[in-house]
Amino acid sequence: MILFPAWLKFDDARDFSEALWNVTTEQLTRRTARRGLWPHRRTIYERPVLRPLLSPEEFADTPEEGAILITTGLRPARVWLPR
Numbered sequence: 465m466i467l468f469p470a471w472l473k474f475d476d477a478r479d480f481s482e483a484l485w486n487v488t489t490e491q492l493t494r495r496t497a498r499r500g501l502w503p504h505r506r507t508i509y510e511r512p513v514l515r516p517l518l519s520p521e522e523f524a525d526t527p528e529e530g531a532i533l534i535t536t537g538l539r540p541a542r543v544w545l546p547r
Contacts, residue, residue, distance in 0.1 A: 467532040469523035477523035485539050486514045
């Protein structure tokens with residue numbers, strides 16, 4: 465099945481967003497500690513975060529040639545169809 469997200473209404477996009485697979489992304493957090501005259505200590509944290517393959521807002525922002533390919537046995541994939 466090929467789904468064209470740009471043509472969906474917001475409620476439908478929200479339903480598809482919840483039904484499709486989640487992907488894991490890395491979230492970066494930066495922190496700077498200051499202590500008097502000593503040099504600053506900078507720390508960067510990385511942690512995995514689950515998010516939907518496409519949020520409802522991303523459905524609306526997808527160009528017309530963008531699509532989601534849904535097949536049996538494989539995860540959904542974002543694809544760009546030639547015009």
